[in-house]
Amino acid sequence: EPEVTQTPSHQVTQMGQEVILRCVPISNHLYFYWYRQILGQKVEFLVSFYNNEISEKSEIFDDQFSVERPDGSNFTLKIRSTKLEDSAMYFCASSKGGHTEAFFGQGTRLTVV
Amino acid sequence: GESVGLHLPTLSVQEGDNSIINCAYSNSASDYFIWYKQESGKGPQFIIDIRSNMDKRQGQRVTVLLNKTVKHLSLQIAATQPGDSAVYFCADPSGSARQLTFGSGTQLTVLP
Numbered sequence: 209e210p211e212v213t214q215t216p217s218h219q220v221t222q223m224g225q226e227v228i229l230r231c232v233p234i235s236n237h238l239y240f241y242w243y244r245q246i247l248g249q250k251v252e253f254l255v256s257f258y259n260n261e262i263s264e265k266s267e268i269f270d271d272q273f274s275v276e277r278p279d280g281s282n283f284t285l286k287i288r289s290t291k292l293e294d295s296a297m298y299f300c301a302s303s304k305g306g307h308t309e310a311f312f313g314q315g316t317r318l319t320v321v
Numbered sequence: 322g323e324s325v326g327l328h329l330p331t332l333s334v335q336e337g338d339n340s341i342i343n344c345a346y347s348n349s350a351s352d353y354f355i356w357y358k359q360e361s362g363k364g365p366q367f368i369i370d371i372r373s374n375m376d377k378r379q380g381q382r383v384t385v386l387l388n389k390t391v392k393h394l395s396l397q398i399a400a401t402q403p404g405d406s407a408v409y410f411c412a413d414p415s416g417s418a419r420q421l422t423f424g425s426g427t428q429l430t431v432l433p
Contacts (some may be wrong), residue, residue: 236382239418239419249366250410250423251359251423252421252423253416253421263418264417269407299364299365301421304420309367310414311367312365312366315362
């Protein structure tokens with residue numbers, strides 16, 4: 209069964225460093241998303257990506273964040289100058305679009321120390 | 322404000338009993354809802370969805386009911402099993418890019 213894969217599963221980084229979280233969406237999906245979940249809180253939308261550009265972003269997704277689809281399979285989230293409050297689970301998701309469900313990866317646990 | 326939310330943060334049921342998890346939404350224009358299950362340390366997993374032209378949809382051991390009049394939906398799990406223990410979210414892909422807005426989640430605990 210096709211699935212969304214994310215790497216690494218756990219990333220520890222020092223405050224102020226840059227991190228890149230990687231995702232391989234399901235191959236025939238057209239919409240790609242990043243969400244985050246701070247421990248004990250609900251899943252929050254960060255950004256959506258369609259047709260090689262950002263289609264929507266939340267107020268969380270400020271200039272510190274960027275996304276890229278560098279090739280036909282990968283979808284990355286870059287966080288520049290990480291802060292302690294960036295510590296969270298980051299989930300990548302993809303969907304065919306429209307009224308279809310989004311499939312989530314297993315997440316990357318980012319710990320900023 | 323939040324467009325979807327859940328009534329109870331926790332729910333405990335005996336193994337074999339039926340579980341009912343509730344969710345309220347505020348956007349009357351919402352036309353599609355999804356229930357996700359999230360086990361500890363894992364990503365949300367699709368359970369079942371429902372479109373606003375339906376008021377009931379059944380899957381394997383799960384049923385979703387939609388009441389548009391009071392903007393309420395529920396997830397019913399029949400014969401709850403230990404593997405059903407997880408946090409359950411209702412989600413509403415009403416964003417302009419069909420992004421999901423998640424509710425707060427209900428932690429379902431299945432007691433032996």
